[in-house]
Amino acid sequence: MAAGVESFKNIETVALVVDEAKADFKLQPIVLDEVRGDEVLIEMKYSGICHTDIVLQQGLLPLCDFPAVFGHEGAGIIRAIGKDVKNKELKVGDAALLSFNHCGTCTACVGDHPAYCHTHALVNHNAVRLSDRSTPARRPNGEAVRSQYFGQSSFSKMSVVNEKCVVKCPNPDRMDIYAPFGCGVQTGAGTVLNVLKPTKDESLVIFGIGTVGISALMAAKHIGAGQIIAVDIVDAKLQLAKELGATAVVNSKEQPDTVAAIKALTNGKGAKYTIDCTGLLPVIQTMVDCLQPEGTAAVVGVPPPDAKISIDPLMFLLDNKKLIGVIEGDSNPSDFIPKLIQLHQDGHFPIEKICKTYPVDKLADAIHDLHTGAVTKPVIDWG
Ligand SMILES: NC(=O)c1ccc[n+]([C@@H]2O[C@H](COP(=O)([O-])OP(=O)(O)OC[C@H]3O[C@@H](n4cnc5c(N)ncnc54)[C@H](O)[C@@H]3O)[C@@H](O)[C@H]2O)c1
Numbered sequence: 001m002a003a004g005v006e007s008f009k010n011i012e013t014v015a016l017v018v019d020e021a022k023a024d025f026k027l028q029p030i031v032l033d034e035v036r037g038d039e040v041l042i043e044m045k046y047s048g049i050c051h052t053d054i055v056l057q058q059g060l061l062p063l064c065d066f067p068a069v070f071g072h073e074g075a076g077i078i079r080a081i082g083k084d085v086k087n088k089e090l091k092v093g094d095a096a097l098l099s100f101n102h103c104g105t106c107t108a109c110v111g112d113h114p115a116y117c118h119t120h121a122l123v124n125h126n127a128v129r130l131s132d133r134s135t136p137a138r139r140p141n142g143e144a145v146r147s148q149y150f151g152q153s154s155f156s157k158m159s160v161v162n163e164k165c166v167v168k169c170p171n172p173d174r175m176d177i178y179a180p181f182g183c184g185v186q187t188g189a190g191t192v193l194n195v196l197k198p199t200k201d202e203s204l205v206i207f208g209i210g211t212v213g214i215s216a217l218m219a220a221k222h223i224g225a226g227q228i229i230a231v232d233i234v235d236a237k238l239q240l241a242k243e244l245g246a247t248a249v250v251n252s253k254e255q256p257d258t259v260a261a262i263k264a265l266t267n268g269k270g271a272k273y274t275i276d277c278t279g280l281l282p283v284i285q286t287m288v289d290c291l292q293p294e295g296t297a298a299v300v301g302v303p304p305p306d307a308k309i310s311i312d313p314l315m316f317l318l319d320n321k322k323l324i325g326v327i328e329g330d331s332n333p334s335d336f337i338p339k340l341i342q343l344h345q346d347g348h349f350p351i352e353k354i355c356k357t358y359p360v361d362k363l364a365d366a367i368h369d370l371h372t373g374a375v376t377k378p379v380i381d382w383g
């Protein structure tokens with residue numbers, strides 16, 4: 001057992017608990033039972049708010065029982081390390097970023113595609129331990145609270161997280177902007193850098209310039225994609241997209257025939273690559289309809305569970321088009337997040353332009369600003 005772990009039982013803390021679908025995130029006392037052998041205790045400093053946290057809180061992806069603590073872009077300090085933790089570089093007192101969980105043994109994990117872990121839904125969205133489906137947190141009255149969302153439930157002052165979520169943070173002074181690397185940033189950047197890899201002769205259209213979309217855009221600019229077209233309904237988002245390297249922007253509210261607008265911008269051909277970062281069905285349909293022959297459309301935004309779009313299979317066959325889904329940018333966080341941090345430190349990834357911190361008691365303002373588009377990436381500051 002690592003130093004100090006024995007004393008880490010029945011830890012009293014506070015977390016933003018959601019009591020039931022659509023209920024507010026409410027700061028409430030919880031108790032963390034213990035730090036198991038493969039777990040790490042984190043004192044949270046910052047938690048990015050991802051659109052998916054809102055999807056879950058609204059009950060739109062019914063994978064997790066309530067009450068639950070969400071949050072999957074945590075950043076904090078390691079306070080205890082379980083005796084079986086394999087990463088011997090982790091030390092008590094280290095700054096850590098938290099990313100998604102995975103089993104480490106299925107063919108996807110062994111093949112270095114942990115985002116496609118066969119237990120992804122269970123260990124991430126179901127918010128329980130893989131070993132016995134228990135959860136570390138309970139209310140003071142004993143009622144269980146789901147608290148391993150993405151293995152981390154980082155909307156909590158202290159959290160017991162699975163060791164596979166933990167990535168050492170090389171620059172503890174900027175955990176406020178590196179927290180979102182655990183999900184939104186690596187998802188957008190990885191979709192471009194690990195999966196689509198557009199070249200200088202190719203076009204890429206990004207629908208939805210939130211954290212995921214703008215991260216995809218920054219990555220595309222960094223690798224020199226030929227044409228980068230940003231689509232959104234908020235002018236401020238499109239302005240930022242231009243500043244960060246979009247070669248053209250389309251406000252789809254003002255130009256409802258977005259397919260025609262994209263075709264006009266791509267010499268009538270359509271785009272080689274399209275990415276949906278909204279999760280909205282009509283937008284996913286539009287991104288498919290914008291493809292050129294041999295083009296690839298990537299579903300990244302999370303659509304509602306029963307959503308359907310129409311594709312013409314014959315045209316997909318004759319034109320060799322592809323429709324793919326990408327989870328977490330197909331990245332391996334322990335390799336990819338340090339690479340993104342290096343890109344930021346080298347000036348290629350100006351993530352500070354989208355982040356704004358809010359004290360935890362201003363969470364309602366943070367969510368409001370996310371909805372209106374006033375801020376792209378709100379980050380909770382645990383103070
Ligand atoms: N696949 C994954 O692994 C993964 C990971 C993280 C997030 N997500 C999902 O990706 C999506 C984006 O997440 P985010 O955190 O960037 O969200 P966000 O709310 O920050 O961004 C969404 C953007 O879409 C824009 N938008 C809304 N309606 C639009 C429309 N009709 N046309 C064009 N743009 C429109 C908004 O103005 C906003 O800029 C969400 O669905 C989220 O759940 C998926």
Ligand SMILES: [Zn+2]
Pocket residue numbers: 050051052053072183184
């Ligand atoms: Zn996310």
Ligand SMILES: [Zn+2]
Pocket residue numbers: 102103104105106107108109110114116117118119
């Ligand atoms: Zn796995």
